Amino acid sequence: MNPDLILPLDFARSRPGPKDLREELFHQMNLSCRMPGTPTAFDKLLRETLPRRPYVIACDEAQQYRRENFEFLRKLWDNCDPKPAILFIGGREAYETLQSDPALASRIYIRLEILAMSESEVLKAVPDSHPVWQNVDEKLLRRIDTQYADGSFREWVKVTKHVLKGMEHFGTEQVDDRIIDWALARC
Secondary structure, three states: OOHEEEEEEEOOOOOOHHHHHHHHHHHHHOOOOOOOOOHOOOHHHHHHHHHHHHOEEEOOHHHHOOOHHHHHHHHHHHHHOOOEEEEOOOHHHHHHHHOOOHHHHHHOOOOOOOOOOOOHHHHHHHHHHHHHHOOHHHHHHHHHHHHHOOOHHEEEEEEHHHHHHHHHHOOOOOHHHHHHHHHHHHO
């Protein structure tokens, strides 16, 4: 998928409101006009602009969203044609909020729960996830998973960042026990 079509909504502060969502959508879509000053004008601009391309709105940490955020996105979705895809990525609280309101629940196409990976899934997915892992011995991958990641892709992302910093720190291009020890000490 073209990354320019993904509109990631991720906020530095917790509990963002609809105003935050409007402004973040405005910035993510790289709109060249002035930011509207009222919610009504803002919503009109978004309803007119979103259908021009097949956008995917990715709402990360959706468990922190207020109910009015879900309502804002529902109304935006209802009034766009064609409709953007909206992904809510978050903990169980996000799903429970969506399910508690019939107007929101009726619009959920699919719920997907990501569980921890098994060892065999780790050995397949991790080398495919980042070039740094492509030629690493499976024994090292198992060690990291057993000592730290426990099948969690989120934890593997952290380890990857620290491994890359460790390789830079030690001036090496090879992932070995020394790099792993250094990275795991920082996770």
